[in-house]
Amino acid sequence: MLSRYKTNLNSKQPILGVCAAERTIKRLLKQKETEKITSIKEANKYANISLYFFSAKDVDTKRRRIRGVYYNEKKSLWEKAQFPYPNLIYKTSVLTDKLRVHLLKKKVKPLNYLNGFNKWEVYNNLSRDERCKQYLPLTIMYNSPNDLFEMLKTTDTVYLKACVGRQGKQVIRVIKLPEGGYELSYLKDRLYVHKIDNDNDVVNKIQSFFGEKKFLIQQAIDLITIDKKIVDLRAEVQKNGKGQITVAGIPVRMSQNNAPITTHAQSYSFDYFFKHIMNYSDIEVKELKNKLNQFLNITYQSIEKDYGPIGEIGIDIGLDKKGHLWFIECNSQSRKVSFFKAYDKKTINESSLNLLEYGKYRIKRNV
Known part of the structure; x- marks a missing residue:
């Protein structure tokens, strides 16, 4: 059974809940910190707010309780406990739309923007x-192949980017080659480079890459x-x-x-x-x-x-x-x-x- 509020909660200070990945919480309970968590923990020695970490699945919306992890200074250990909803939330991992809306309705203030930027x-x-x-490079939405090829008449290199995506996993660079054809390159588990001769194959490759995701075309810097x-x-x-x-x-x-x-x-x-x-x-x-x-x-x-x-x-x-x-x-x-x-x-x-x-x-x- 989890201890309840046997934590560093200080009623005179705001409570900050850091939403982390489930694997991060499991690692904390094995006393393994990420560099980012260590930095927040060390900074809190001076800020002295009430601080705990949790994953999205740890939130009990019916009881308005969170099963979180906090650092017990006396024991020098990360431990589990039950917590009230925080005053503040800092998102470092996935938060469902439903849970995000719920927490905002309960007047939990976000420290960072809880949606990904479009x-x-x-x-x-x-x-x-x-x-x-x-400061803005020329950028348009991709609505049809014509948008891409018209842009490539004005510049030799463009980037295609998913409107919503992180860590560069939804980005393709398209270069119009002087000898004809195109070079497409992108990073996933490694660098991929494709030389493609005709327009139709370029379009097929791009549509296969993005699937149903909306993406934009941006002039290369x-x-x-x-x-x-x-x-x-x-x-x-x-x-x-x-x-x-x-x-x-x-x-x-x-x-x-x-x-x-x-x-x-x-x-x-x-x-x-x-x-x-x-x-x-x-x-x-x-x-x-x-x-x-x-x-x-x-x-x-x-x-x-x-x-x-x-x-x-x-x-x-x-x-x-x-x-x-x-x-x-x-x-x-x-x-x-x-x-x-x-x-x-x-x-x-x-x-x-x-x-x-x-x-x-x-x-x-x-x-």
Whole structure:
């Protein structure tokens, strides 16, 4: 039988429930933490909120109870217990629409956006903001094969992206070859590259890949490259305890050879990459960082205007060979893989602390 509330719950502080994968909860009970969980746990020594972790199946909607896992500081062990509904929820894994709606109706405030962002919806929202237009690559919805081939008359390379999809698993790069035909490439368990001679076979391959999913067509950005590896940036942007937008870090990602995207990439801290690999001067690094901070603040504000208060967003950015910044996409549930690879524990823990303090801010200010 589970202990009930024999936990670190502090009635004077908000309760944060972190929704994690079922396998993550099982691992915690075997005393095995992910790097992200360790960071949140360490940050909470300073934030001192009531904190527990749970999977979607642990929620009892009839009794309004959650069978969760918490860290028992006295025993230095992860243990099971029953908890009331939290004041705040941080989503790091799947949450069904039904459960999401239920928790929101019970006035549980989300720290991050509980739905995945729809890329086409976000693009349209940002395109209505005059400040954001300069950062948006040409993008259209795929409604028929003609849309693709008309786009390829104006540019040799496009990306096809599922409107809803994560980790680059629903992305194809299409290159119109100068000698005729096309090259299609995508990442799944490995890099796949197909040379296709005619239009009909291209369409069949694309439709087989996406199935019934809706997808968009986006003009390729002429990204900076190093030895046939494309480079982009993933900014981890968040709110702090004063409700202010802050940039936790901007890891730089370098793809595999000839890969269409930077998933499973090498990662570098922003300063290291631009100073030691790109050989930027200190002044050039500072100027680029200022440009990025302006871009990120504008983009974050614009997204919040449409989706409501958000504690953190992962924003993918392209830097082209002329130095122009481009919005690639945003992520409501960043796994922070590149951030954890590229930055030190102090920076990572400060990021987690900002998120927890923002949760306290939301409750205190009722925002």
